[in-house]
Structures are given as structure tokens and as C-alpha cells.
Amino acid sequence: MTGAVPTIALVGNPNAGKSSLFNALTGARQKIANYPGVTVERKAGHASFADGRPISLIDLPGTYSLIPASPDEAVTRDVILGRQEGERQPDALIVVLDAANLDNHLCFALELIALGLPTVVALNMLDLAERDGLTLDPARLSKELGVPVVPTVAVRKRGMAELLGAVDEALRGAKPAAPIAQVPTPSDAALHSRARAISRAATLSETPVRRWTARVDAVVLHPVVGFLILLALMFVMFQAVYAWAGPPADALEAGVGVLQSWVVENIPQNFLRDLVVEGLLAGVGAVVVFLPQILILFLFILLLEASGYMTRAAFLMDGLMAKVGLSGRGFIPLLSSFACAVPGIMATRAIPDEKDRLTTILIAPLMTCSARLPVYALIIAAFIPNRGVGGTGIGLQGLVLFGLYLAGIVGALIVAFALRRTVAKGNAAGFMMEMPRYQMPQWRDVALGLWQRAWIFLRRAGTIIAMTTVVLWLLLTFPKAPPGESQVDYSVGGRIASGLEVVVKPIGFNHDIALALIPAMAAREVAVSAMATANAIDAGDDEEAMAETLGERLQGKWSLATALAFLAWFVFAPQCISTIAITRRETNGWKWPMFMVGYLFLLAYAAAGITYWTAVAFGLG
Amino acid sequence: MTALLDSAPLGVAVRIAGIDWSAMSEDEGRRLREFGLMEGVEITPLHRGSIFSRDPLALAVGRMRVIIRARQAAMISVESPVSEPAES
Numbered sequence: 001m002t003g004a005v006p007t008i009a010l011v012g013n014p015n016a017g018k019s020s021l022f023n024a025l026t027g028a029r030q031k032i033a034n035y036p037g038v039t040v041e042r043k044a045g046h047a048s049f050a051d052g053r054p055i056s057l058i059d060l061p062g063t064y065s066l067i068p069a070s071p072d073e074a075v076t077r078d079v080i081l082g083r084q085e086g087e088r089q090p091d092a093l094i095v096v097l098d099a100a101n102l103d104n105h106l107c108f109a110l111e112l113i114a115l116g117l118p119t120v121v122a123l124n125m126l127d128l129a130e131r132d133g134l135t136l137d138p139a140r141l142s143k144e145l146g147v148p149v150v151p152t153v154a155v156r157k158r159g160m161a162e163l164l165g166a167v168d169e170a171l172r173g174a175k176p177a178a179p180i181a182q183v184p185t186p187s188d189a190a191l192h193s194r195a196r197a198i199s200r201a202a203t204l205s206e207t208p209v210r211r212w213t214a215r216v217d218a219v220v221l222h223p224v225v226g227f228l229i230l231l232a233l234m235f236v237m238f239q240a241v242y243a244w245a246g247p248p249a250d251a252l253e254a255g256v257g258v259l260q261s262w263v264v265e266n267i268p269q270n271f272l273r274d275l276v277v278e279g280l281l282a283g284v285g286a287v288v289v290f291l292p293q294i295l296i297l298f299l300f301i302l303l304l305e306a307s308g309y310m311t312r313a314a315f316l317m318d319g320l321m322a323k324v325g326l327s328g329r330g331f332i333p334l335l336s337s338f339a340c341a342v343p344g345i346m347a348t349r350a351i352p353d354e355k356d357r358l359t360t361i362l363i364a365p366l367m368t369c370s371a372r373l374p375v376y377a378l379i380i381a382a383f384i385p386n387r388g389v390g391g392t393g394i395g396l397q398g399l400v401l402f403g404l405y406l407a408g409i410v411g412a413l414i415v416a417f418a419l420r421r422t423v424a425k426g427n428a429a430g431f432m433m434e435m436p437r438y439q440m441p442q443w444r445d446v447a448l449g450l451w452q453r454a455w456i457f458l459r460r461a462g463t464i465i466a467m468t469t470v471v472l473w474l475l476l477t478f479p480k481a482p483p484g485e486s487q488v489d490y491s492v493g494g495r496i497a498s499g500l501e502v503v504v505k506p507i508g509f510n511h512d513i514a515l516a517l518i519p520a521m522a523a524r525e526v527a528v529s530a531m532a533t534a535n536a537i538d539a540g541d542d543e544e545a546m547a548e549t550l551g552e553r554l555q556g557k558w559s560l561a562t563a564l565a566f567l568a569w570f571v572f573a574p575q576c577i578s579t580i581a582i583t584r585r586e587t588n589g590w591k592w593p594m595f596m597v598g599y600l601f602l603l604a605y606a607a608a609g610i611t612y613w614t615a616v617a618f619g620l621g
Numbered sequence: 622m623t624a625l626l627d628s629a630p631l632g633v634a635v636r637i638a639g640i641d642w643s644a645m646s647e648d649e650g651r652r653l654r655e656f657g658l659m660e661g662v663e664i665t666p667l668h669r670g671s672i673f674s675r676d677p678l679a680l681a682v683g684r685m686r687v688i689i690r691a692r693q694a695a696m697i698s699v700e701s702p703v704s705e706p707a708e709s
Contacts, residue, residue: 064652064655064656065651065655067651069648069651069652100684101683101684101685103657103683103684103685104655104656104657104682104683104684104685107655132684188651188654188655188659189654189659192654192657192659213686214667217667217668217679217686221667221668221679223669223670223671223672224671224672226671227671227672227673311688314688315668315671315677315679315688316671317671318670318674318676318677318688318690319670319671319673319674319675319676319677320671320673320674322674322676322690323673323674328677328688352648352652430649430690430692430693431676431677431688431689431690432649432652432653432656432687432688432689432690432693433687433688434656434685434686434687434688435679435686435687435688437686
């Protein structure tokens with residue numbers, strides 16, 4: 001062996017508990033190349049052997065065999081065979097098996113062992129297998145397979161030291177890894193009968209099936225009751241995003257305010273202070289306030305994912321999605337897109353059918369992502385009265401928000417229907433999926449997932465958003481306006497906005513909006529920070545104007561028709577560079593991202609226009 | 622006596638008598654086999670669709686539960702597990 005740090009890949013079927021095992025082995029020492037999907041993105045981490053020698057671990061997407069049915073499964077094959085660009089072939093494999101599903105999981109394990117790489121089998125979730133009435137014999141299994149078998153319970157960190165010890169042992173004396181040219185391909189039937197024989201040999205006793213999961217499924221997958229439960233869950237989720245996020249969001253907002261006044265009091269007035277107070281703090285602060293809402297949304301998604309419910313939701317939604325040419329598989333990426341379209345689009349890698357996948361990617365930006373929340377929240381709070389609807393407990397503001405979410409979903413279904421009959425024509429999408437059993441979500445895995453999302457959001461706020469805000473502040477501050485003229489209108493940025501205003505004037509957009517739209521291409525929520533920055537500059541040292549919130553100031557300057565048109569615009573507008581970039585990456589070219597940007601801008605312009613003209617006709621202009 | 626899986630009653634165990642591999646794509650067929658759906662295997666249809674549709678179909682295959690579409694289920698013929706294969 002060379003002196004390099006050995007790379008060990010975790011491989012296994014979906015639902016074998018691979019991600020939990022990866023978390024247990026690496027703790028928080030993980031590096032995710034980009035946004036994490038569930039197990040779709042390349043996840044790498046560090047661990048060390050008992051004597052302290054470091055090792056590098058990679059978590060590969062779950063798959064059933066070395067013959068891939070979807071892009072993420074292809075990654076698994078290519079990494080293992082040493083064909084993946086930019087990735088060293090792993091020095092050893094940890095094959096993760098669900099102890100309660102040996103019949104099936106052993107098929108892939110046999111295929112992997114046949115490759116001849118140093119291999120250790122992790123017999124995972126042994127506790128759940130015992131709960132289901134299975135008693136297994138790991139020593140016998142090891143004898144049958146010809147490789148070490150280590151019993152593990154990843155969620156309780158049981159067996160981790162033994163697992164790494166076995167890997168260390170397997171690496172000693174192993175030949176250096178070389179790309180594997182020939183993949184043995186036994187027939188499926190032969191593989192299955194061998195897997196069944198080994199599984200039978202390693203099973204000491206067995207009582208039939210898991211009654212618990214069956215009983216829950218009888219309710220949760222009931223054609224009517226199950227659907228109502230799904231609807232109720234979605235409703236609670238979106239309500240919680242508002243109700244629970246209130247106090248922490250207020251606290252964050254107050255914190256930003258305290259920071260601003262501290263800077264104003266302690267630093268003499270100069271260019272830098274204005275940049276920090278009016279640019280950085282006003283802009284970034286306006287966005288960071290939405291961290292609690294984003295975390296709550298992700299918390300729900302992570303819990304649904306970890307408990308095994310998400311696949312049930314996909315089952316229930318499949319019939320409906322089939323009607324527009326999609327499949328239940330698309331439900332998970334689309335639901336993730338409510339948090340952010342980027343992980344959503346990455347999660348589409350699990351969709352095997354190419355046209356089904358393309359359509360799901362193209363409509364993912366129509367799901368109301370969390371970056372739109374700051375925009376919606378600001379405008380709704382400023383323009384929609386905070387009162388109940390017809391004496392019920394349902395608030396009008398919440399209803400408008402629900403309507404905006406719904407507009408995105410309905411729009412997406414119509415677009416999908418149209419795309420599947422035109423540019424993404426193809427066979428009826430298939431839907432084949434394994435249903436995992438229910439499991440208690442592990443707080444450690446959920447906390448780690450939340451932390452990763454929070455970090456990504458804050459990093460975005462600290463980089464893209466901070467940078468665009470500062471650039472915008474500079475554009476709006478120079479050249480200095482002569483006394484009596486509006487600084488914002490006189491500046492470079494203001495003049496650019498005046499040019500754009502000509503185009504968007506027909507749909508009711510004013511100078512403020514034109515100004516906000518340009519930097520909002522970087523990220524939607526920048527629209528809010530842009531308006532905050534512009535208003536902070538406009539207010540200047542005017543104490544009274546400074547005290548007004550952004551919402552109050554907009555109320556004085558915009559008509560209701562304009563506000564509604566602005567909301568309608570954001571339902572459809574493709575305003576986020578990251579989404580366009582990820583679409584380019586996932587579709588291998590500029591054709592589809594350009595198509596997406598084009599059709600979304602057209603829809604946004606039309607929707608805003610229709611909203612504005614209708615509202616004006618009703619006298620709201 | 623055989624029937625097609627897409628019309629088999631829920632909750633009753635059946636044995637796969639035959640699968641029309643030629644009617645499905647190679648990928649579809651492979652995934653079915655990866656799920657353990659092969660001739661001679663015993664399965665139980667468990668759940669079917671929602672209020673909107675009779676699709677999809679959830680099955681128990683050994684200790685695993687899998688979801689397939691009714692279109693694929695229509696390519697799988699099943700028989701009662703108690704009947705002797707020789708009789709058919």
C-alpha cells in the first residue's frame with residue numbers, strides 16, 4: 001500500500017441504513033460537495049482507525065445492482081469500478097445490508113464481493129431485525145460470503161470500532177486497486193437463488209413479518225383516509241413554518257437592529273460605516289431573518305424522509321401525478337423544492353425515466369421555494385390586512401400565502417401536462433420503488449441534516465447575498481445626487497433600473513421593483529435586501545424615515561395592484577442563478593436551462609400582467 | 622387457474638405463475654427481478670392507489686414491500702399458492 005490515506009466506499013441497497021452508518025462513522029466531519037440531496041450527492045467524510053491513522057469515507061447512492069437504472073445509480077457503479085472522473089477508485093468497500101432483508105440485499109452484496117476488492121459486510125439494523133423476530137448468525141454469513149461480517153446498529157453507534165477494525169484487516173496485504181474491466185454478470189435468477197440459500201443458512205430462527213408497519217400502512221395508505229392524512233400533514237407543515245418561526249425571526253430582526261445601532265454609535269460617520277449599516281447589515285439582515293422558516297420546513301422534510309413516510313406520500317400522489325405524465329418518484333424532489341429547487345433538482349437523479357426526470361426538473365422552480373418566502377412575507381404583511389375570513393379562525397394573510405403556493409403547484413401541473421405532450425414526449429412514466437419500514441427518526445441524523453442546511457443558507461447569505469448587496473449599495477450611492485434630488489434615482493443603479501422600468505411598466509412595476517429585479521437574479525430573496533438597501537439610502541440620516549419599516553415605506557409608495565402583480569411575478573420568475581446552474585449541470589448543456597428561463601419569464605410576465613390589469617379593472621390601481 | 626396481478630384481490634397471498642418479460646423494457650424487467658419478482662415467488666398485494674386512481678400497487682415480497690404500476694402488474698400472471706403447478 002502507498003502512504004496515501006485509504007478511501008473506503010459505503011455501498012448498499014436503498015434503505016439499508018447507509019446514511020446513518022456514514023453519520024455514525026464520520027460524525028460531523030463530513031464534506032458535501034454542494035447541496036445535499038438525501039443520499040444523492042457525493043458525500044465524503046473522515047474517520048480514523050483505532051491507532052489514529054486517518055481514512056477517508058465516501059457514501060455512495062443506494063442501488064440494487066451494478067447495472068444502473070438512474071443517473072445516481074450510475075455514479076455508484078462508476079466510482080466502484082474506478083471510472084468516475086475526479087474520484088479515486090476506493091481501496092475497500094463496506095457493503096451495508098439490512099439485516100431484516102437479507103434475501104434481497106445479498107444479491108447486490110454477492111455482485112460486489114465478486115469484484116475482488118477488499119470488502120467488509122456491515123450487517124446493519126440488527127436491532128430492528130430482532131424486533132421483527134429474526135435471529136441471525138453473522139459468523140455463518142461470513143463463512144458463506146467469504147468476507148468478514150460485522151453486526152452493526154448504526155443509530156446506536158454499535159459495532160463501529162469492530163467495523164473499522166475489519167476494514168483495516170482487509171486492507172493489509174491487499175493489492176493496490178486497479179480499474180475493473182470485467183464485471184461478472186451472473187443471471188438474476190441464479191443470483192437470487194444463491195442469495196436466498198445464504199440467507200436461509202444464516203437465519204437461526206424467524207417469526208413471520210412485521211405487524212407494526214402493516215397496521216400503520218392500513219391507515220396511512222388507505223385510499224381516502226391516507227390521502228386526508230397527507231393533506232393534513234402538508235397543512236400543518238406550512239402552518240408551522242409561519243406560527244413557529246415568529247418568535248425566533250423577531251429575535252433575529254431585533255438582533256440585526258441592535259447591531260446596526262451599535263455600529264452607528266461607535267463608529268464615526270464615514271464611507272465604510274454607511275456601507276456596513278446601509279448595505280451589509282440592512283441587506284443581509286433582511287434575509288437572515290428567514291432562517292427559522294427555512295429550518296422548520298427542512299425539519300419536516302427530514303422527519304418525513306427519516307421515518308419512512310415520504311415513500312408513502314409518493315405512493316398516494318402517484319395516481320394524481322400520473323395524470324400529468326409524472327410519477328410518484330417526482331413527489332420527493334418537488335416537495336424538497338419547497339425548501340429549495342437546487343436540492344430538489346438534484347434529487348431527481350433517482351427518477352429512472354429520462355423524460356419524466358426532465359419534466360420534473362423543468363417544473364421544480366415552480367414550487368414555492370423558501371427564497372420566495374422573504375418576498376411574499378414582506379409584501380403580504382404590508383398590503384394584505386391581518387384579519388380573519390368571514391369570522392373563521394383562518395387568517396386572510398395565511399390564505400393569500402396558501403393561494404400563492406397553490407398557484408405554483410397548479411401552474412406546475414399544467415406545465416408538466418403540456419411538456420409531456422410536446423418537448424418531453426415519451427412513454428408513460430414508470431414507478432417502481434421499495435417501501436422502507438417505519439423507523440423512529442434519529443435526532444442525530446436530523447440535527448446533522450438541519451445543521452448542513454443552515455450552514456448552506458448562511459454561507460449563501462454571507463457570500464452571494466452579501467456581495468450583491470454591497471455591489472448594489474455602491475451602484476446606488478454613486479454618483480452623489482445634488483441636493484433636492486433623490487439619491488436612488490440619480491445613481492448608476494437607479495438609471496439602469498429606469499431603463500428596465502420601460503419594459504416592466506405595462507405590468508404595473510415601478511422603479512423600486514425594476515431596481516430589485518436585477519440583483520434578484522442572483523437569488524430571489526435579494527429582492528428584499530435590495531429594497532431594504534435602497535430605502536436605507538433614501539432615508540439617509542432622516543430619523544423618522546429610518547424608524548419606518550420597509551413594509552410601511554412600500555405601503556406609501558405602491559398601489560395594491562402593483563403589490564399583487566409583484567407577488568404573481570415571483571410565483572413564476574426563474575430568478576435564481578443557482579437553479580439555472582444546477583439545471584445546466586443536471587441536463588448536460590445549455591438547451592434546457594435556457595428553455596426553462598424563457599418559459600418561466602414568459603409565464604411570470606403574463607401572470608403579473610393579468611393580475612395587474614385585473615386588479616386595476618376592479619379599481620385597486 | 623391464473624389471473625393477472627393488477628386485478629388480484631388485496632391481502633391474499635398468490636404465487637407468480639409467469640411474467641411477460643417481452644412486454645416490458647429491459648430496465649423495467651431488471652428492476653422487477655431486483656425486487657425479487659420472479660416466477661415461482663410468493664407475493665401479497667397490499668394497497669392499491671388513492672381516491673384519484675387505482676394506480677399504483679404495493680406488494681409484499683418476502684420481508685420487503687415494493688410499489689409497481691398497474692401497467693406492470695398486468696404483465697404478471699399469478700395463481701393460488703396452494704394449487705399444484707402440475708395441474709395448470
